Amino acid sequence: MQITILPQKDAVSFAKKNDLSHIISISDPKVITPFDSGWKESKVLSLKFFDVTSEESAKKIKASEVPSEEIVKKIYLFGRDFDDDSNILIHCMAGISRSPAAGIISLTSHFGAMGASKVVGSLSFGGEVGYKRFFPNNLMIQQFDDFLHFDGELFDLIGDTFFK
Secondary structure (H helix, E strand, C coil): EEEEEHHHHHHHHHHHHHHCCCCEECCCCCCCCCCCCCCCCCEEEEEEECCCCCCHHHHHCHHHHHHHHHHHHHHHHHCCCCCCCCCEEEEEECCHHHHHCCCCCCCCHHCCCCHHHHHHHHHHCCCCCCCCCCCCHHHHHHHHHHHCCCCCCCHHHHHHHHCC
């Protein structure tokens, strides 16, 4: 399995050059991406929400436009379709927050929480910047932790792995 995380500006050129089995396309509401109506033979999950990272900030924005448990559940269920031969592209605007969180959620659906922390190396960060560090969206990870009823354990594991 190969999961590639990219900023939106690099996603289409990468998709054109690679045989992708799955795409998770995350953009702000009202932003149209070429993946919204599908992409070649790839299975596509297109999501529209702002990169809001706290519940306090989320209260200031329309509920349908912020990360939610419904969104993390969609990502989790989509990730269940991945297999060892899957070639997956996940993108958001910058490729730093929402898409890494989606990658972690996807890996967890395939490998389980402890397995995902061990195989997070299968996430490849590319684009022109070539990020060496990323910051998974806190709110998405917390909602995913709540969805799995982990009582903060997954959130702590992710925090220990990525935010130190």
